[in-house]
Amino acid sequence: xxxxxxxxxxxxxxxxxxxxxxxxxxxxxxxxxxxxxxxxxxxxxxxxxxxxxxxxxxxxxxxxxxxxxxxxxxxxxxxxxxxxxxxxxxxxxxxxxxxxxxxxxxxxxxxxxxxxxxxxxxxxxxxxxxxxxxxxxxxxxxxxxxxxxxxxxxxxxxxxxxxxxxxxxxxxxxxxxxxxxxxxxxxxxxxxxxxxxxxxxxxxxxxxxxxxxxxxxxxxxxxxxxxxxxxxxxxxxxxxxxxxxxxxxxxxxxxxxxxxxxxxxxxxxxxxxxxxxxxxxxxxxxxxxxxxxxxxxxxxxxxxxxxxxxxxxxxxxxxxxxxxxxxxxxxxxxxxxxxxxxxxxxxxxxxxxxxxxxxxxxxx
Amino acid sequence: xxxxxxxxxxxxxxxxxxxxxxxxxxxxxxxxxxxxxxxxxxxxxxxxxxxxxxxxxxxxxxxxxxxxxxxxxxxxxxxxxxxxxxxxxxxxx
Numbered sequence: 156x157x158x159x160x161x162x163x164x165x166x167x168x169x170x171x172x173x174x175x176x177x178x179x180x181x182x183x184x185x186x187x188x189x190x191x192x193x194x195x196x197x198x199x200x201x202x203x204x205x206x207x208x209x210x211x212x213x214x215x216x217x218x219x220x221x222x223x224x225x226x227x228x229x230x231x232x233x234x235x236x237x238x239x240x241x242x243x244x245x246x247x248x249x250x251x252x253x254x255x256x257x258x259x260x261x262x263x264x265x266x267x268x269x270x271x272x273x274x275x276x277x278x279x280x281x282x283x284x285x286x287x288x289x290x291x292x293x294x295x296x297x298x299x300x301x302x303x304x305x306x307x308x309x310x311x312x313x314x315x316x317x318x319x320x321x322x323x324x325x326x327x328x329x330x331x332x333x334x335x336x337x338x339x340x341x342x343x344x345x346x347x348x349x350x351x352x353x354x355x356x357x358x359x360x361x362x363x364x365x366x367x368x369x370x371x372x373x374x375x376x377x378x379x380x381x382x383x384x385x386x387x388x389x390x391x392x393x394x395x396x397x398x399x400x401x402x403x404x405x406x407x408x409x410x411x412x413x414x415x416x417x418x419x420x421x422x423x424x425x426x427x428x429x430x431x432x433x434x435x436x437x438x439x440x441x442x443x444x445x446x447x448x449x450x451x452x453x454x455x456x457x458x459x460x461x462x463x464x465x466x467x468x469x470x471x472x473x474x475x476x477x478x479x480x481x482x483x484x485x486x487x488x489x490x491x492x493x494x495x496x497x498x499x500x501x502x503x504x505x506x507x508x509x510x511x512x513x514x515x516x517x518x519x
Numbered sequence: 520x521x522x523x524x525x526x527x528x529x530x531x532x533x534x535x536x537x538x539x540x541x542x543x544x545x546x547x548x549x550x551x552x553x554x555x556x557x558x559x560x561x562x563x564x565x566x567x568x569x570x571x572x573x574x575x576x577x578x579x580x581x582x583x584x585x586x587x588x589x590x591x592x593x594x595x596x597x598x599x600x601x602x603x604x605x606x607x608x609x610x611x612x
Contacts, residue, residue, distance in 0.1 A: 189601070239599075239600075239601040239603075240600075241598050241599035241600055241601050241603060242598025242599060242600065243598075250598055250599070252599070252601070252603055252607055255603075255604065255607070256604070256606065256607055257607070258603075258607045258608065273570050275574055276571050276572070276574075276575065277575070278529055278530070278531050278539070278575055279526075279529065280526055280529050282529070282530075283530050283533050407574055409570075410596075411568075411596040411600040412596075412600065414593070414595075414596040415596045415597065415598065415600070421589075422588060422589030424588070428574070429589075429592065429593065
């Protein structure tokens with residue numbers, strides 16, 4: 156059994172920032188991550204980030220990850236890798252399994268859940284063939300493991316993940332045969348979409364995948380046009396010669412531990428479905444348990460980092476490491492940054508959804 | 520997802536190989552929550568504990584029963600949330 160003041164579950168952008176703020180304030184922090192390297196999804200983000208200078212706009216995701224790791228090392232933050240948090244209760248007892256073999260109980264005074272999200276899957280005839288994978292999985296293969304998942308790719312979903320991974324697949328040497336989206340409009344940022352367009356990749360809006368075909372693995376796919384009621388138009392089927400199908404149809408918060416600990420949830424489809432209720436200090440309905448990053452609503456690494464900072468500051472403050480005045484000032488400053496990130500056509504939607512989430516706590 | 524009747528044999532839960540048709544049958548027989556579908560068919564009871572299929576099971580339930588999506592809760596989460604070998608329990612606290 157091990158005791159800590161703040162346990163941070165997940166060492167991605169939100170978790171690392173939470174740990175950095177908590178440690179800077181003087182609290183004893185333990186970061187627990189199931190992967191062999193901290194940083195979460197940052198190390199596969201080889202594209203430049205948006206936002207303002209203080210959000211490190213123009214810096215590539217993996218470089219932000221390196222900075223966070225450097226800062227964590229300087230602050231001598233304890234990070235357990237290859238460690239899975241298998242259980243959490245409302246008294247903030249964690250059951251951790253290290254290296255798949257050692258079972259340890261961690262008793263924390265505060266818990267920050269920053270577990271991120273999981274890719275949504277869709278099912279269609281042939282979706283269980285080898286060669287069908289999440290777009291994020293393909294991104295891990297090319298940018299982390301340096302393995303090309305296939306030579307001819309169909310991307311399902313034109314949101315940011317879909318277009319960014321399409322472009323990186325092109326850079327890695329694959330052919331992106333098509334990007335399809337069931338919606339009548341494209342879903343990603345213009346900058347990323349335009350790059351894929353300029354590379355000559357055809358986009359099919361109001362189209363979806365009907366089936367994948369192949370004996371041992373994907374050997375082809377059939378896409379179909381959808382009418383205004385989202386029904387397939389007979390006769391519009393198109394056969395595509397592909398060996399890989401990437402699914403980029405959104406993310407769902409990875410929230411098992413928050414459910415298990417008894418946190419209350421609210422259903423907000425724009426944020427990825429059921430999300431744990433939290434206040435402006437990122438504290439859930441269970442006292443002393445905080446959330447930050449994609450688990451509190453699907454957004455981006457930049458917002459995840461600021462949410463993590465808010466959670467870290469407030470968890471440390473609640474332990475007496477930061478006085479109330481300073482805590483409020485720091486929190487408000489971070490909220491200003493968050494609001495400046497949540498602007499533009501995509502950000503506004505996220506801001507109003509996040510604000511709606513706060514109204515359930517009477518804090519809009 | 521766009522699926523016609525002839526596609527009832529499409530697998531929704533890969534871990535336990537549960538088809539869309541089996542899930543539809545369970546709903547017809549009275550399974551009204553993701554938890555009940557899980558117990559009826561084993562969808563979501565496998566190695567990944569529903570991380571891949573439970574959103575799709577919920578969507579099927581919403582479409583078939585016209586329930587409000589906010590009322591269709593994911594299946595109950597219990598520890599361990601990751602697959603754990605029995606040997607982990609041996610000699611540990």
